[in-house]
Amino acid sequence: MLKGTSQTDSEDLLVEKQYFTFAEPPEKMVLESGARLGPVTIAYETYGTLSPARDNAILVAHAFSGDSHVAGKYAGDHEGVKPGWWDSVVGPGKGLDTNKYFIICSNILGSCMGSTGPASINPASGNPYGLEFPMVTIGDMVNAQRKLMEHLGVDKLHSVVGGSVGGMQVLEWCVRYPEMVKSAIPLATTMRHSAMAIAFNEVARQAIMADPHWNKGNYYNTAAPHMGLAVARMVGHVTYLSDEAMRRKFGRRLQDKNDFGYDFGADFEVESYLRHQGSKFVQRFDANSLLYITKAADYYDLTLDSPGKTARDFSTTKAKFLVISYSSDWLYPTYQSKELVQALKRSGRDVSFCEIEADAGHDAFLLPDERLKNILRGFLDGVA
Amino acid sequence: MVSPETDKMRYDLQIIASWIDPGSSVLDLGCGIGVLLAWLTVNKNVHCTGIELDKDKVAQCIGKGLTVLQGDFNSEVDDYPDKSFDYIILSQTLQQVFEPARLLYSLARVGKKVIVSFPNFSHFSIRLQLLFYGLAPKSKQLPYSWYDTPNIRVITLNDFRKFARDVGYRIVKEVAINTHNHDYTGNIVRRLTNLRATYGIFIIEKENR
Numbered sequence: 306m307l308k309g310t311s312q313t314d315s316e317d318l319l320v321e322k323q324y325f326t327f328a329e330p331p332e333k334m335v336l337e338s339g340a341r342l343g344p345v346t347i348a349y350e351t352y353g354t355l356s357p358a359r360d361n362a363i364l365v366a367h368a369f370s371g372d373s374h375v376a377g378k379y380a381g382d383h384e385g386v387k388p389g390w391w392d393s394v395v396g397p398g399k400g401l402d403t404n405k406y407f408i409i410c411s412n413i414l415g416s417c418m419g420s421t422g423p424a425s426i427n428p429a430s431g432n433p434y435g436l437e438f439p440m441v442t443i444g445d446m447v448n449a450q451r452k453l454m455e456h457l458g459v460d461k462l463h464s465v466v467g468g469s470v471g472g473m474q475v476l477e478w479c480v481r482y483p484e485m486v487k488s489a490i491p492l493a494t495t496m497r498h499s500a501m502a503i504a505f506n507e508v509a510r511q512a513i514m515a516d517p518h519w520n521k522g523n524y525y526n527t528a529a530p531h532m533g534l535a536v537a538r539m540v541g542h543v544t545y546l547s548d549e550a551m552r553r554k555f556g557r558r559l560q561d562k563n564d565f566g567y568d569f570g571a572d573f574e575v576e577s578y579l580r581h582q583g584s585k586f587v588q589r590f591d592a593n594s595l596l597y598i599t600k601a602a603d604y605y606d607l608t609l610d611s612p613g614k615t616a617r618d619f620s621t622t623k624a625k626f627l628v629i630s631y632s633s634d635w636l637y638p639t640y641q642s643k644e645l646v647q648a649l650k651r652s653g654r655d656v657s658f659c660e661i662e663a664d665a666g667h668d669a670f671l672l673p674d675e676r677l678k679n680i681l682r683g684f685l686d687g688v689a
Numbered sequence: 690m691v692s693p694e695t696d697k698m699r700y701d702l703q704i705i706a707s708w709i710d711p712g713s714s715v716l717d718l719g720c721g722i723g724v725l726l727a728w729l730t731v732n733k734n735v736h737c738t739g740i741e742l743d744k745d746k747v748a749q750c751i752g753k754g755l756t757v758l759q760g761d762f763n764s765e766v767d768d769y770p771d772k773s774f775d776y777i778i779l780s781q782t783l784q785q786v787f788e789p790a791r792l793l794y795s796l797a798r799v800g801k802k803v804i805v806s807f808p809n810f811s812h813f814s815i816r817l818q819l820l821f822y823g824l825a826p827k828s829k830q831l832p833y834s835w836y837d838t839p840n841i842r843v844i845t846l847n848d849f850r851k852f853a854r855d856v857g858y859r860i861v862k863e864v865a866i867n868t869h870n871h872d873y874t875g876n877i878v879r880r881l882t883n884l885r886a887t888y889g890i891f892i893i894e895k896e897n898r
Contacts, residue, residue: 625756627751646758646768650768650769651768653770653773656756656758657750657751657757657758658759658760659744659747659748659751659757659759661744662744676745676748679748679749679752680751682752683751683753683754683755684751684754687755
């Protein structure tokens with residue numbers, strides 16, 4: 306019996322980041338682009354206990370800049386360190402109840418939070434991959450997760466849950482491995498990026514590539530393109546918020562001053578906030594990973610294998626779906642979730658849909674919400 | 690598991706529930722907090738789907754383990770393939786529908802049978818109000834004033850029978866009822882229904898030609 310972190314009350318959940326390596330050369334992983342990659346390491350964390358029947362596993366797929374640390378704390382964390390990114394949802398008695406379910410969260414392929422990505426060492430050269438790292442897709446990320454499930458002895462998933470780019474992975478799981486997925490919860494996501502979503506990603510990429518420190522992705526032994534990455538994050542943050550949320554949080558308030566500085570310092574609170582988010586982000590994230598992951602998200606189209614290739618739909622999956630959107634999300638607006646619902650209905654799938662009223666924009670799915678908790682609990686209990 | 694809480698069910702819903710075959714599939718339009726769906730799931734092993742506009746009610750339904758979609762059923766029903774459901778239920782809503790003929794056409798396509806219930810506008814108390822006071826009638830079933838009512842259609846049992854016949858539906862079954870006690874109890878009206886019943890409930894299906 307696999308044992309992850311098990312807790313009976315709401316005390317701090319203690320977790321450990323673990324690593325699984327596969328595709329050792331010459332048995333490299335074949336990517337959707339046809340390129341081969343190996344070895345591949347996937348960082349992951351588990352919570353709760355896998356039942357003897359192995360039927361209570363739930364995979365949580367994180368969004369583009371996320372990591373495997375979905376909830377709880379690490380043993381070495383100092384006082385005041387924030388818990389995992391979805392601690393309000395994952396834990397004992399929470400929406401994804403770790404007393405009932407065995408929760409798995411792994412870092413996506415191409416990222417920089419423990420899984421193989423452009424910052425990893427290329428065994429062929431002994432140096433970080435940089436742009437030698439092959440392009441990875443949402444399908445490749447899901448294939449790597451599938452390998453991890455095999456390693457953990459999980460061949461049925463009670464549910465696959467994820468928001469944003471995590472939601473794309475959820476959908477891809479249903480289409481790619483229909484026999485494994487009993488239910489799916491895509492939140493604040495889309496079947497394919499709109500031109501606007503691609504546009505913002507392109508601005509973020511250009512900000513990085515315009516930074517002289519980027520040096521065609523080869524910066525691991527020199528100064529990193531922190532300015533470009535910070536600007537990319539600032540653009541991202543604008544798309545994660547909403548007009549309402551920004552008015553509520555910042556308005557036109559000035560930052561630590563009573564009058565304009567009449568210079569290009571950060572006068573407004575919102576400027577100061579974005580600068581802070583940018584400089585915080587460069588401490589933890591790799592610029593090349595941002596390039597690769599945003600491109601994977603832009604390429605993603607559930608309805609097509611790749612442009613001009615096989616059309617796909619939800620006709621093979623038997624999973625029960627719960628689709629959730631947020632009223633003020635303008636990155637993946639509700640109409641895109643409704644298109645997903647429409648496709649599911651046409652395929653005859655069992656689908657529930659709820660738009661949650663929230664002014665926090667795309668980020669709303671990450672915020673604590675009692676409604677979400679009840680919806681998740683009820684839905685997961687109803688999955689046979 | 691859907692929680693088997695036995696919320697009090699409206700009398701017309703009790704009758705509708707009694708007509709549903711065990712193990713069948715049902716789409717409930719305007720399902721509210723899912724009282725009928727939960728009852729059918731628990732007691733008749735029915736495969737249920739609901740559509741409801743109110744987000745909080747939808748959240749309550751999903752929280753109970755029911756399959757419910759948030760949206761306007763007038764457009765949501767269009768996405769389903771033909772004959773997706775054994776029954777589609779439109780209870781006490783027809784009088785609020787903007788395009789009833791178009792909606793019923795869609796419902797008869799998506800469902801094998803359509804169950805419709807609505808308040809009867811030719812009940813004698815309504816007739817008397819118009820006759821004696823000359824005012825737009827109000828009743829327990831239709832309690833609004835002319836200027837704030839969501840009930841934009843006035844339908845009588847005879848109207849519905851005629852409508853069904855004219856547009857090509859067969860009435861498989863019908864019952865006229867009177868309800869009491871906040872609609873939770875009632876009785877079946879057998880004679881002079883158009884005059885004496887407060888509600889009509891019909892099962893219709895598309896005529897095979």
